[in-house]
Amino acid sequence: MMGVESGEFPVKLFISIVFLFILLAVAFVFGSQNEQLIELNYIIAKSEISVSQAVSLFTFIGFLIGFVISTLFSMARRLKRK
Numbered sequence: 001m002m003g004v005e006s007g008e009f010p011v012k013l014f015i016s017i018v019f020l021f022i023l024l025a026v027a028f029v030f031g032s033q034n035e036q037l038i039e040l041n042y043i044i045a046k047s048e049i050s051v052s053q054a055v056s057l058f059t060f061i062g063f064l065i066g067f068v069i070s071t072l073f074s075m076a077r078r079l080k081r082k
Contacts, residue, residue, distance in 0.1 A: 030055065
């Protein structure tokens with residue numbers, strides 16, 4: 001396997017980290033510019049949060065769902081190989 005074992009810096013990791021920092025910077029700018037309140041209606045309750053908080057919340061939920069699905073597929077593929 002190339003990369004860490006051969007002393008080379010993993011380029012894929014570097015690109016991922018740079019991309020993550022760019023997304024965080026864009027999210028920070030977006031959050032600082034959007035302070036309007038919106039009302040979220042849940043099945044049981046309601047709450048008022050800012051647009052930036054709603055975007056952050058739903059982005060985190062989407063990331064979490066994607067991570068869980070990706071992990072499950074990865075585990076299934078590893079178990080299939082054995």
